[in-house]
Amino acid sequence: MLKTCKKGNWFEIIIPKTWDGITIQELFQRKWNSPKKLTHQFRMEQKVLVNGQKADWNKPLTPESKLQINLFEEEEINIPPQYMEVSVLYEDDHVLVLNKPPFLNTHPNDLSKDTNTLVNAASFYLQSKGEMRNIRQIHRLDKDTSGAILFAKHPLAGAILDRLLENRKIKRTYIALVQGLFKQKKGSIKDPIGRDRHHASRRRVSSSGQEAVTHYQVIKENTKKQVSYIKCWLDTGRTHQIRVHFSHIGHPLIGDTLYGGLPFFKRQALHAAKLEFLHPFTEEKIVCHAPFTDKPVIFQDIDLYTL
Template sequence: MKFTFVIPDSLPEMTVKVFLEEQLLIPRKIRHFLRIKKHILINQEEVHWHQTVKSGDECQLIFDEEDYPTKEIVWGNPNLVQEVYQDQHLIIVNKPEGMKTHGNQPEEIALLNHVSAYVGQTCYVVHRLDKETSGLILFAKNPFILPILNRLLEKKEISREYWALVEGKVGSKELIFRDKIGRDRHDRRKRLVDPKNGQYAETHVTRLKEFKDSTSLVRCQLKTGRTHQIRVHLSHHNHPILGDPLYNPNSKTSRLMLHAYKLSFTHPLTLEKLSFTVLSDTFEKELKKNG
């Protein structure tokens, strides 16, 4: 693999060592390979480890197969991928409901397999959506960018916004749920609010619209990433999501009315601010029907 990019204007001057270690998060072993093989070029010239790099410099990194061994997965169907954005390092797609983000077994086909077939190379999951949830999801296109995107996710620098159609009229315009979430001992598929043993979870909810049939459209923003977090919090506060097979099994809506509507972050290499919004046809259809 060979990657070439220009160091962004907003990045301060730093040594090559600091740039690779702290900015690009390249593992120590791989940094060692780059150094001894002279596989890092700045402005097409070999550099020493304590040389300064600055904005506007062209950086080229060369990785051998032994640096990042290829991970082979089963190819899926590229025709099932709805691309929203793609560049040399990452791809964002609109996931349909009813499809897993990744398989639990090596031969299981899921969105990751379809995206890899679409791109023509093995991709990597940065974050996931529940099978029943539709919407925007981010994949890394190479193992070099994966830990960098993971760091953005851990530092909460990737903003994810969801829309949900829920039962009842949401009384307040703005709500914050901070209930701890744990496993349901009676159903391994489910999570529940567990004040004693659960993990801290925080969901910010904004009422977008109320409908005559006593349903409400809300926007949810995650401050933590617990399994089923939005579904559990809304259900616990008497606003279960329509069509939720686990937390609102009596709902007759044909799909879970939860959609990852917006994804925003700063590109770690170009420092360009990226923001995307998208709805799915089935979500819009059910929204009109129930609204």
């Protein structure tokens, strides 16, 4: 794990031996995959120092030297804050993980009109702590899906996490309650998903759709009620992917009436229970478990910490 600390608006990294010989330019472009525009901004605005001095972006770094990056300046807020209680699963100077309740949109579709979303709540939370910066969501959940969502607190962290997500290095494990009992208790669904031209909000399995891969494992069954509790994780992130895939194989999610689920609950029984990722700067492995919040309880006697 890297040695780091925050000093005012500056973030300091003690250069490890593994970075010996790489330049700041290579660090931003190759290791962190920072967008060209953002990298150029850090360079032109002299937001990077080495041992307190103006950095030479093309000079190799040496172990134990101090790399200082101006990451924490105040920003002009473009996400309207909206107060609501938030459940914090993990937080530091760079990232924030919240436990999203059901029946709440992840982000506004119209910044000026939609303020009752998790992004607006996260914006209020940051500002209430004196952090005048725009929150950046890394992924999303459907309105009626609950669980862990990852946010970045500044653009560089956002860029690094975006690339980790793109490279499938952020793992999200879901719990779902579905109809029926499985003959095969563990497997993968690899059917492509596309839009349903007959329904504006639905998706469907389609040979012309985008690649979609869902892995699953049955963790509990109720033979009397003919339902199964499953954990699943994705190689891709298509809209409604879990809901579409399990409906397609004859096991729609309980409560998911859009895809044929029985209306035992007011929402689809889907929860993002576990989130795993490498910290964008310290490279520490972060594991977050998101407690269930439904009343009445949907996921009976499931131990999140065994997933």
